[in-house]
Amino acid sequence: MSEPTGGAVETSRGLDPILCEVVKNSLMLVAQEAGIRAARSAGSTFVAASAEIACTLYDADARLIAQTEVGIMHSAALRAMLRAVLRDHPPETLVEGDVLIVNDPFAGGVHPTDVGAFRPVFHEGRPAFYCGLMMIVSDLGGLSSGGLPANASECFHEGLTIPPTKLYRAGKLDEAVTRLICSNSRTPAKLMSDINALAAGGNVAALRLAEMVAKFGYESLGAMIDELLDYSERLVRQGFAEMPDGVYTGSFTVENDGIIPDRDYPVHVRIEIDGSECRLDFSGSAKQATGAINSTASQTLSCINYALRCHLDPTIPMNEGFYRPIEVLLPPGTVVNCSYPSACNIRLATGQAVIDAVLQALSVIDETRSMAPGATVHTLNIQGATPDGGGLWSMLDVCFGSCGARHGEDGGDGLPLLFHGQAGYERNLEGYEWGHPVRYRCYRLAPDTGGPGRWRGGAGLVKEIEFQTDVVITARATDRFDRPPPGIEGGLAGSGAAWIVNRGEAGEYALPGKITNHRLKAGDVLTVMCPGGGGLGDPLERDPALVLADVEEGIVSIEAAREVYGVVLNADRTDIDRAATEGLRRG
Numbered sequence: 147m148s149e150p151t152g153g154a155v156e157t158s159r160g161l162d163p164i165l166c167e168v169v170k171n172s173l174m175l176v177a178q179e180a181g182i183r184a185a186r187s188a189g190s191t192f193v194a195a196s197a198e199i200a201c202t203l204y205d206a207d208a209r210l211i212a213q214t215e216v217g218i219m220h221s222a223a224l225r226a227m228l229r230a231v232l233r234d235h236p237p238e239t240l241v242e243g244d245v246l247i248v249n250d251p252f253a254g255g256v257h258p259t260d261v262g263a264f265r266p267v268f269h270e271g272r273p274a275f276y277c278g279l280m281m282i283v284s285d286l287g288g289l290s291s292g293g294l295p296a297n298a299s300e301c302f303h304e305g306l307t308i309p310p311t312k313l314y315r316a317g318k319l320d321e322a323v324t325r326l327i328c329s330n331s332r333t334p335a336k337l338m339s340d341i342n343a344l345a346a347g348g349n350v351a352a353l354r355l356a357e358m359v360a361k362f363g364y365e366s367l368g369a370m371i372d373e374l375l376d377y378s379e380r381l382v383r384q385g386f387a388e389m390p391d392g393v394y395t396g397s398f399t400v401e402n403d404g405i406i407p408d409r410d411y412p413v414h415v416r417i418e419i420d421g422s423e424c425r426l427d428f429s430g431s432a433k434q435a436t437g438a439i440n441s442t443a444s445q446t447l448s449c450i451n452y453a454l455r456c457h458l459d460p461t462i463p464m465n466e467g468f469y470r471p472i473e474v475l476l477p478p479g480t481v482v483n484c485s486y487p488s489a490c491n492i493r494l495a496t497g498q499a500v501i502d503a504v505l506q507a508l509s510v511i512d513e514t515r516s517m518a519p520g521a522t523v524h525t526l527n528i529q530g531a532t533p534d535g536g537g538l539w540s541m542l543d544v545c546f547g548s549c550g551a552r553h554g555e556d557g558g559d560g561l562p563l564l565f566h567g568q569a570g571y572e573r574n575l576e577g578y579e580w581g582h583p584v585r586y587r588c589y590r591l592a593p594d595t596g597g598p599g600r601w602r603g604g605a606g607l608v609k610e611i612e613f614q615t616d617v618v619i620t621a622r623a624t625d626r627f628d629r630p631p632p633g634i635e636g637g638l639a640g641s642g643a644a645w646i647v648n649r650g651e652a653g654e655y656a657l658p659g660k661i662t663n664h665r666l667k668a669g670d671v672l673t674v675m676c677p678g679g680g681g682l683g684d685p686l687e688r689d690p691a692l693v694l695a696d697v698e699e700g701i702v703s704i705e706a707a708r709e710v711y712g713v714v715l716n717a718d719r720t721d722i723d724r725a726a727t728e729g730l731r732r733g
Contacts, residue, residue, distance in 0.1 A: 161373050169362065169370045170463055173212035176354040177201040180277060181214045184347030189339025190284045192542045195577045200224065201347060203355070204276040208232060209466040211371050217280065219497070220262075221464065222447035224278040226254030227262045227310075234310040237273045240266045243317030245345045248310045249286070251301055251484075256445040257438075257491040258286055258305040259293040261341060263313070265348030267355045269364050277351035283340040284540060287330040289662060290620040291529035291540040296404045296660035298438040298489035306330040314345060332529065332538045378467030383422035385458035386471060389511050393418050396507030398499040398519065400481070401629045403437030404492060404622075404660035411435055411481050413499040417507045426450060426504070427475040428482045437660075439625070440484035441496040443476050449497040450474060452563075453504035457515055492660070495625035498522050501563070514553045518603055518680030519631040520563055521547025521640060522624040526674060530583065530617045541582045543611070543674075548604030548640070550631055550679035551597065556692075557604030557679040559591055559701060583614040592642050592675065593703050597630075598710045599637030599681025600688050605701045606642035606678035610649075612671045619672065620662045621645050627659035630677045637681030638710075644675040686712045686731050690722045 181198035188194045200217025202224045204210055213221050230253035231246050248254070249261045261283050267275040286305035289295035293305030301307060306327065313323055327341070328334035359367060393416060400411040414430040434440045441449075454472070455462070462468060476483035481496045502519045509516030524545040532539055546562035575586040587610040595606030623643060631640040645657035648671055657664065666672065693713040696702035707713045712733070714726035 161370060166370050166373055166377075169358075169367065170374050172358060173203055174463075176351055176358070177203050177212050177214045179354060180279060180347040180351040181216060183350045184279050184281065184343045187339070187343035187346045188281060189336035189343070190282070190542065191577050191581050192544065193281050193340065193343075195574050199279060199281045199347070201351065202278045203351065204228060204278065205368070205371055206237075206272070206274050208276065209375065210469075211374070211465050213464050218452055219445070219448050219494070220256070220260065220280040222451060223254055223256045223260070223442070223444040224262055224280055226444040228254075228264055228276055228278055230254045231264050231310040235312070237266070240273055241316050242268045243314060244312055245314035245348060246310055247308055247313045247341065247344070249308045251307075251442050251490050252486045253309060254444050256442050256493060257293070258288070258301065258307055259283055259491065261308070261344065263341070263344035263348060265345070265352055267352045269359055274359070274364065275355050277348045277355070279344045279347045281340060281344060282542070284336040284542075285332045286327070286337065287332070290527060291332055291538075291618065292527040292542050292620070294491045294525060294527050294542075294620060294622060295662045296438070296492070296620055296622045297662045298491060299405060299436050300487045300489050302487065304438070304489055304491045313341065333540050374463060375465050375467035378463045378465050379470045381459055381462045382468055383471045385462075386419055386424050387422040389419045389457075391419050391421065394507040394510050396503040396505070398502040398506070400439055400495045400499050400625050401627065402659075403435035403439045405437040406435075411439060411496070413482060413496060413503050415500070415503045415507055417504070423471045423473070424454070425473040425475070428480070428500075429475060429477050431477070431480045431482050434479055434481055434484040434488050438489035438492040439495040440481050440488045440490045441493040441500070442490055443483040445490075445493050445497055446476055446482045446500055447474060449500040450504060453501045453508070456505060456517075457508045457512065492622055492624055494523050498563070498625065516634065516682070517552045518550030518557070518597060518599070518634045518637055518682045519626070520549035520557060520604065520679035521606065521631055521643075521677045522626050523547060524624065524674060524676045525622045526611075526672070527620040528582070528584065528613070528617050529619075530613075530615045539582060541578060541584070543578065543609075545607055545609065545674060545676040547676050548596065548606055548679045550603050550640070551599050551601035551633075551637060551682035553682065554601065556602045557596060559596070559605040560607050561604060585612045585614060586610065587612055587671065591701060592678070593700055594706045595640055595642035595678035596701065597633045597638050597640040597679055597681030598685035598688075598706070599633055600683025600685065601637070601681065602688070602692075602696065603631065603633070603637070603640045603679030603681045606640060607676045609674040610671055611674065613666055613668060615668050617666050618663050619666060621657055621660070621664070623659035626677060631680040633680040634682055636684040638685060640678035640680050642675050643677040644673065646673040646675070647671070649673040685710050690727055694722055
């Protein structure tokens, strides 16, 4: 469990600032405990092996009051989904023990396999709070296992869409809803473990919130929550006020949508800072794609929040107050706000482009916070028959990629943007092997994949997976497969993206970046290569000592040290040949 964040609360209502700080951190810990309980209870290895999942808390007016730091990509979606839930199920229709689920991308969601669950928390017979949790569940049908088909062209290809629906009524599971959901899943038992885990997390939050009401009193707690929302708003406004007024622009282009290979999809943002307010306009972004790279409005908003926080105080509590000074324009029918019935399971192609476009725009204000683009998520869904032939097994393996270089810092080797979940999102490979007929032959950093620069991009990753039974795989390189993460300010691009079957053997062949339902035989080995992040600055300005350290760690080869960085090592490769290096760099 991570430490509570944020500086001491300064109040404007005459409330005890220390008590407000206690409440702020208590709410954060409620969300974290609920997220941890849900992750620990999940049936899917990908979720169960994670640190925690996204959890958000709301007051009676559906205002966001706290959220986990993990699961940032889901936070704005949960906020939007709750509004859809309450439109269909007004508070007066809810009772103690209800749990409602929804996954509709066009009712606040992001794509069908990411399911949100909401639990009302009652006080004196009325909903006083709501808890929302979200995770990617094992399978809800669709063209391919896990509901992540790389060639989807409409949401129906991605699995069963669930409108806001009561799964538990007054604490009792609705068996008819359960049968309907399970009948649309390749792995029904694992699916229900995932969904029930969401309910379990909500139960924990309900218990802890009731304890807070008993400890502080409902009216007093509400007053302190109001203060916390205003506190976040003040800090966000202060951050914008410290930026120069003006208009700033940025862009990033997604390479293809998985269906039309030669078409690009640019994402443009125009950011206007006006005093203590910020307006982001994504007009000029590409029309929505035929393929599944589209992002829903709520997913795009999560990406915007993350990018803005990189240029604001990152300890600002994430609650409703954060949103108040920010106006966002997302034209409908574009890749940043797709319309029904668009496919959107590869939404993070556009989502990460949104992040990079915003970071590029704001780098003009503070170049020390600029960051080269990193790799995007590579997902692999694997499906096979159970040994008895009576069912199916499936698993999801994800490589989140490595981030780009920053001013004064190399990109984290094998570590993604914090947007993708922070620490704890890399999975224990033994857990996959224990639960599925696969064997990981290697998992390592790949040399010469981090984009060269004064500050190097994070090194890419290589996995080799041997299948012990016949399987069907769906592989999705979200983006930056054919055109790897670019460098900035003279830095060079990262490299290393590939899906290769039986590498180094006579029958070796490569797969395209996005492929659905490709069949492999028992004994086949898939090499997953996720590229490194882009570099920042001229590689010839990199400290030779850092290049030597990279060589010693196997991240940079001897050849690249000389040819790219202009660093010559001595005969035994243990030290720098200073004279030869200076001569080579003067060139």
